[in-house]
Amino acid sequence: MDIRYATSPTEIPSLGTDALRGRFLVEDLFQPGEVSVTYSHHDRVVLVGAMPTDRPIGLVAPAELRAEHFLSRREIGIVNVGASGTVTVDGAAYELGHGACLYVGRGAEHVTFASSDTATPARFYGFSAPAHTTYPTTLVRAGEGNVRELGEQRTSNRRTLNQYIHADGVRSCQVVMGVTTLHEGSMWNTMPAHTHDRRMEAYLYFNLPEDARVLHLMGEPTESRHLVVANEQAVISPSWSVHSGVGTSAYSFVWAMAGENQSFDDMDHVQVTELR
Ligand SMILES: O=C(O)C(=O)C[C@H](O)C(=O)CO
Ligand SMILES: [Zn+2]
Numbered sequence: 001m002d003i004r005y006a007t008s009p010t011e012i013p014s015l016g017t018d019a020l021r022g023r024f025l026v027e028d029l030f031q032p033g034e035v036s037v038t039y040s041h042h043d044r045v046v047l048v049g050a051m052p053t054d055r056p057i058g059l060v061a062p063a064e065l066r067a068e069h070f071l072s073r074r075e076i077g078i079v080n081v082g083a084s085g086t087v088t089v090d091g092a093a094y095e096l097g098h099g100a101c102l103y104v105g106r107g108a109e110h111v112t113f114a115s116s117d118t119a120t121p122a123r124f125y126g127f128s129a130p131a132h133t134t135y136p137t138t139l140v141r142a143g144e145g146n147v148r149e150l151g152e153q154r155t156s157n158r159r160t161l162n163q164y165i166h167a168d169g170v171r172s173c174q175v176v177m178g179v180t181t182l183h184e185g186s187m188w189n190t191m192p193a194h195t196h197d198r199r200m201e202a203y204l205y206f207n208l209p210e211d212a213r214v215l216h217l218m219g220e221p222t223e224s225r226h227l228v229v230a231n232e233q234a235v236i237s238p239s240w241s242v243h244s245g246v247g248t249s250a251y252s253f254v255w256a257m258a259g260e261n262q263s264f265d266d267m268d269h270v271q272v273t274e275l276r
Contacts, residue, residue, distance in 0.1 A: 001062040002026070006041040009220050009240045024218060025227050026234040029204070030082075030123045035113070037062055042200040042238045043174075043259045048076070048126030050113040052085065059111040059126075071108045075131035077165045077177035078102045078124050079254045081206040081232065085115045085122025089137050096122070099142030099179060099252075101164040103172060106131040123232065125204050127256035131173040138170045145169060145178055157188035167262045176264060177256040181207075182247065189253065190244040193217065193275065194267035197239045199259035204234040205251055212249035217242055221270040242270060 007023050015023070026038050029049025035057050038047040050057055061070040070076075078087060080096040087094050089108050095116075096102055104111060115121040145164040151157030163169055165177040176199070180189060205214050208231040218241045219225045227235060229245070237243035239259060 001064055002036070002038040003064070004038060004040045004236060007238060009223070012219050012223055012225060020225055021227060024236045025229065026236065029125065029234060030232055032121065033057065035059060039064065040200070040236050042236060044130055045200060045202065045258050046074070046128040047202060047234055048128065050124040050126070051082070051121050052113045052115045053121050054118045056088070056112040056114040059113070069109045071104060071106055071111065073106065073130055074128045075106050075135070075172055075175055076104050076126045076128035077172070077175045077256055078104065078126045079177070079179060080122050080124050081204065081254065082123030083115065083117060083120035085113065085124065087124065088112045088114070092137070094139045096124070096139070097142060101140045101145070101177065101179070102137070103135070103165050103170045103175070104137045105134040106173070107134050108137065125254055127175060127177060127202060129174040129258035133173060135171045135173065140164045140170060151186065151188070153186065155188070156186050157191055158183040158186040159189060163264065166264055174258040174262065175256060176258070176262050177254070179252055179254050181252040182250040184250050186250060187247045188244070192272050193221065193242040193244040193270045195221065195240060195242055195270065196257070196267050198261050198266060199257040200239050201237045201243055201255060201257045202234055203237065203243055203245070204232070204254040205229055206232050206253065208247060208251035209249050212247060212251070214245040214247045214251060216245040221274055222276040224275055
């Protein structure tokens with residue numbers, strides 16, 4: 001398991017490109033036939049990437065969790081960013097098309113991932129957090145969450161945000177999760193930027209052409225840095241960090257949060273003119 005210890009904002013000025021990428025960027029989530037697991041000490045969130053090929057692959061508890069099953073004390077939100085596939089939870093099969101989201105509650109014992117067609121594998125992205133109780137495992141098809149239209153064409157930030165796991169939708173203990181898709185011709189996400197000191201967040205960029213990149217802004221608003229991010233890479237954003245990006249092409253991203261509260265609109269907004 002890849003372990004990322006927590007970072008203080010006071011460390012940022014001393015970190016070069018490789019150190020920043022090593023702490024905040026998750027580059028190899030999807031490996032054929034494997035489940036990859038990255039543990040962040042920011043709110044003890046775990047990022048999972050599963051890319052089943054010719055046989056199902058299981059979500060197994062890494063030794064560091066000291067748990068019988070991965071979800072013995074955790075919950076997980078899963079979004080399929082690849083071709084269609086199936087997630088099976090204790091014998092119940094859920095079919096996830098591209099962009100669909102499955103919430104799996106605490107206590108599920110056996111979770112496996114399979115692709116519908118081995119030539120075009122599914123790619124399941126999971127965001128897991130500690131959970132105090134069990135909420136029902138629930139599937140949401142792509143686009144069937146709570147939709148918010150954001151931004152404007154003149155500021156190149158028109159985007160459609162879909163909330164899947166949230167306080168007024170699929171219930172969870174901590175995880176808040178959804179997908180945002182940029183409209184053709186728009187490049188900016190989450191600008192004006194924000195932080196939320198009550199929650200960490202992770203973004204997984206997808207549907208970005210292989211030769212395109214997102215310049216992802218991070219850091220405290222007045223001490224910003226950037227990460228150059230490729231398709232299907234994730235960025236860990238501590239609660240003190242802005243998380244915004246501009247692409248060389250349109251793209252989508254899975255955003256997911258955990259921490260003190262589940263209030264999506266509880267944000268500390270940052271004016272564009274305040275950024276440094
Ligand atoms: O496009 C956006 O703006 C977002 O998707 C914002 C994220 O949902 C977020 O950062 C929530 O805190
Ligand atoms: Zn946010």
